[in-house]
Amino acid sequence: YWSISLWAASVLGMVVAQIDLIVGGAVISAEQLGVYAVLRRIANLVALPVTVATWVSAPAVSAAHGANDAKALARASARGSQIAILPGLALFVIGLLAIPALPFAFPEQTGQGVGQIFVILLLGALGQVILTSSFTVATLCGAPRFAMGARLIMVLLYLLWFACWGPALTATMNAIGYVAALSLGGAAL
Secondary structure (H helix, E strand, O other), rough: OOOOOHHHHHHHHHHHHHHHHHOHHHHOOOOHHHHHHHHHHHHHHHHHHHHHHHHHHHHHHHHHHOOOOOHHHHHHHHHHHHHHHHHHHHHHHHHHHHHHHHHHHHHHOOOOOHHHHHHHHHHHHHHHHHHOOHHHHHOOOOOOOHHHHHHHHHHHHHHHHHHHHHHOOOOHHHHHHHHHHHHHHHHHH
């Protein structure tokens, strides 16, 4: 299937998944970037239910789109969100409960705002859980250009954030910029 916007949405999704590590890594120290990367990987577990929700809701979304049934499409999209939200919230709470253990896991980074960074990244992952079913609908219902546009917004917003901070960017500010870009792009879609 040769849809430029579908391929661009996929490629931009890969860019979005790594942009804060690659671009932010240009100015954040290697030690801070390593801790940031570990925290982001752990926080991303909160968004894991989105994958399951996509697998489960994709056939119903496609069928509703194929039948040109807007009400069924809305139900299928809502069902995907419902599937992801409770496990996502549970993982979010587990992440919050793990914050007191961070100084033991990263003793060298004590006082570097590790807990704050983790909370920001957890909130971003929870935002993905809330907003992501729209990507499934857009890509399966003949509107991948909207998914592409949302991901392009994410990339541009993060790059603008980085340009504003430049060499003064900290790991905490990197997390804020990344989460804000993801959330605003997802909300736009």
